[in-house]
């Protein structure tokens with residue numbers, strides 16, 4: 001937190017190429033620390049790509065400051081988060097004895113997983129779908145995320161949301177049981193949205209309900225945050241076929257576009273598979289709020305979640321309460 005605050009007064013960095021998955025994270029899967037085998041699920045191509053050129057977008061976190069001037073200082077904040085991510089990833093890749101873990105390490109893991117989940121291109125796209133719906137319902141309070149006069153608007157909305165949700169999301173992560181899955185055969189892959197919340201019957205459970213939130217930390221190890229508390233700092237498991245399958249399905253369904261594999265696993269990249277579906281916003285009407293409060297008809301509560309589908313999945317009541325939001329499909 002101190003290191004984050006110290007960046008407030010720092011100089012604007014020159015770099016405009018912003019990585020939403022740190023290069024240091026992907027290095028664990030790399031060939032000689034420089035390049036990594038990648039399957040592009042849109043083109044079906046498998047290529048060895050430079051770490052510098054994957055999971056990167058121009059000005060992805062360029063935002064407009066209070067003085068009205070755009071700047072890149074958010075990248076400095078992510079620099080602090082990246083240092084911590086590298087430390088936590090290294091820690092769990094080396095860990096032999098869970099009793100060596102300290103309280104700060106558990107908090108650092110929670111923050112790292114929470115931020116990595118939220119900072120991706122996939123989350124930006126889902127935010128755009130969601131925002132398009134909000135804008136159609138209430139154009140006074142929710143302006144479009146696209147404004148030709150302010151090209152940094154989407155980055156600003158996404159960044160603000162991320163940093164305001166970060167501590168609460170980290171809290172949810174730290175209430176879970178840490179498991180460390182070991183695969184001597186090194187079969188774990190990862191992707192451009194590397195914190196996996198596996199779908200159940202094509203719907204993504206909430207962070208509280210999900211049986212596992214999985215973060216592969218190398219081809220041989222994956223950190224899984226489980227919702228069965230066993231009262232230990234961390235539970236180390238040899239990865240069975242089932243656990244390897246959870247990671248594999250999680251990567252294939254959870255990726256935005258690119259799947260990464262180690263040199264030893266490159267031939268197992270699913271290059272012939274058809275990837276027509278990916279994560280989309282799902283909206284449904286219910287008679288209960290998330291806190292369980294009943295809502296009298298004709299009122300309703302719109303439940304937002306994620307689904308594994310070819311397009312946003314919106315099925316709302318026909319009581320005249322909701323306006324169509326065709327702009328959602330522009331971000332499919």
Ligand SMILES: [Zn+2]
Pocket residue numbers: 285286299300301316317318321322
């Ligand atoms: Zn409704």
